[in-house]
Amino acid sequence: MGNGDSKINYETVDRTDPDAARQGREQAEEENQERMRRLQIEMQRDREQAILEAQERARCEDEEQRNRLERQRLEREERERQRKEEESFCQLKDALMNYNLQESPRIKKESFRDLDIGDMDGVRIALIGPTGSGKTSFIGTIQRSLSGDSHRQTAFEQGEGKEGTIILEDYNLHPQISLLDTRGFFDSDEKLMDECLNIMSGRIRPGEEIERGYDGSKDKGKGGNPQTGRKAPHLSKYAHAVIFVVKANDPRLKDGKYKNALQKMREHFREDGYAPVTVITYLDKLRNEEDKNNAFDMASWAIGSSSERTFFISNYTHTSSDTSLTVERTALDILDFALLSAERFIRIKKQREKNQREREIAAGGASSEAETVEQFFARLRKKYNWTDQGKMKEVVSELRKNEINTVKVLKELWEEVKGEIPLSIGMKKCLEVEIQKV
Numbered sequence: 001m002g003n004g005d006s007k008i009n010y011e012t013v014d015r016t017d018p019d020a021a022r023q024g025r026e027q028a029e030e031e032n033q034e035r036m037r038r039l040q041i042e043m044q045r046d047r048e049q050a051i052l053e054a055q056e057r058a059r060c061e062d063e064e065q066r067n068r069l070e071r072q073r074l075e076r077e078e079r080e081r082q083r084k085e086e087e088s089f090c091q092l093k094d095a096l097m098n099y100n101l102q103e104s105p106r107i108k109k110e111s112f113r114d115l116d117i118g119d120m121d122g123v124r125i126a127l128i129g130p131t132g133s134g135k136t137s138f139i140g141t142i143q144r145s146l147s148g149d150s151h152r153q154t155a156f157e158q159g160e161g162k163e164g165t166i167i168l169e170d171y172n173l174h175p176q177i178s179l180l181d182t183r184g185f186f187d188s189d190e191k192l193m194d195e196c197l198n199i200m201s202g203r204i205r206p207g208e209e210i211e212r213g214y215d216g217s218k219d220k221g222k223g224g225n226p227q228t229g230r231k232a233p234h235l236s237k238y239a240h241a242v243i244f245v246v247k248a249n250d251p252r253l254k255d256g257k258y259k260n261a262l263q264k265m266r267e268h269f270r271e272d273g274y275a276p277v278t279v280i281t282y283l284d285k286l287r288n289e290e291d292k293n294n295a296f297d298m299a300s301w302a303i304g305s306s307s308e309r310t311f312f313i314s315n316y317t318h319t320s321s322d323t324s325l326t327v328e329r330t331a332l333d334i335l336d337f338a339l340l341s342a343e344r345f346i347r348i349k350k351q352r353e354k355n356q357r358e359r360e361i362a363a364g365g366a367s368s369e370a371e372t373v374e375q376f377f378a379r380l381r382k383k384y385n386w387t388d389q390g391k392m393k394e395v396v397s398e399l400r401k402n403e404i405n406t407v408k409v410l411k412e413l414w415e416e417v418k419g420e421i422p423l424s425i426g427m428k429k430c431l432e433v434e435i436q437k438v
Contacts, residue, residue, distance in 0.1 A: 099174055119397070122178065123343070241339070245279045249286060256302075277309045281315055313330045374396055380430065
């Protein structure tokens with residue numbers, strides 16, 4: 001990627017018409033519900049047929065007739081197996097189409113007990129991989145697997161990253177699920193890995209331009225990228241899970257280059273609580289089962305994902321678009337594992353925040369004006385024994401809508417907002433006392 005003056009522009013790209021996307025989701029949900037109803041009818045018919053066949057076999061004494069009935073039984077059982085697989089797929093699809101982090105997470109809802117996730121507006125999943133590995137096709141495959149209609153895919157038409165440019169594309173699969181398509185991070189040096197980690201932590205933001213002076217002779221500053229030293233934004237702006245996409249026949253897997261290049265990332269993921277998911281594409285390029293097993297082991301080894309989180313997939317493309325239940329089930333399984341990984345990451349981060357707040361409370365109160373409104377109200381709730389946690393969440397949500405995220409800003413705007421805060425006079429007086437102490 002170029003000379004010492006290359007500029008990298010990160011921006012969010014989403015050309016999807018929101019109304020059309022919503023209508024498409026509604027239509028897909030209706031189609032999936034109808035598909036499940038049809039399967040239920042067919043499976044009930046199979047069960048009734050099985051009873052009739054069993055009765056007929058019990059009465060039958062003719063050998064040829066018994067053989068015919070046995071063939072019918074095997075054929076019916078195969079149909080039952082296929083329908084059960086299809087039903088399981090439809091159930092998973094329904095759960096993902098109705099995904100809600102607060103109300104119906106993929107992990108047990110109790111896992112977030114005593115943790116406030118009301119400020120999380122959804123899950124963001126980063127896709128990382130070399131150019132040409134099939135990331136965009138994979139996004140298109142997931143879109144089609146959820147929508148059930150190839151005409152609703154947007155990934156194939158969006159984002160044409162060019163030399164010297166990386167576009168951070170945000171594909172909204174669902175109101176609470178976004179896929180973040182990064183580009184080319186396997187193709188260069190450690191500095192590009194830093195950029196990738198900054199994207200995952202939300203330090204590189206849409207619309208920012210970065211001077212890449214480090215891959216040539218010019219030095220753009222002693223401090224490196226300013227984003228690296230920037231304080232991380234709110235957790236909702238992070239990438240909460242990561243999917244690595246690699247080609248099955250990529251020679252850099254076999255010669256170990258990826259394992260060495262990704263060592264820093266693996267260490268970061270392990271320390272920060274990420275559990276990466278690996279997707280291996282271009283399965284048709286492998287010659288035999290041994291090649292497949294080797295590619296699986298090397299990809300899992302290089303990226304640091306467990307065997308349960310490593311998948312092969314044959315993506316839908318413009319030239320390979322025949323509907324396949326196997327492809328779509330794999331795509332949704334990958335998305336499901338990524339959501340589980342994201343929720344565990346959020347839980348870890350939220351638990352760390354909670355632990356930090358409790359340490360601050362034990363130490364005697366707020367540490368500075370940088371205290372968030374969540375931390376502020378959590379501290380006061382404990383100090384004054386306020387019991388209405390739902391009311392606290394409502395207040396914090398209202399403040400955040402007005403871009404009041406820290407106690408410093410709340411203090412500056414208190415006279416303007418105190419009349420709108422839905423709290424009792426006594427609670428507001430306590431708030432004023434505490435704000436003056438900051």
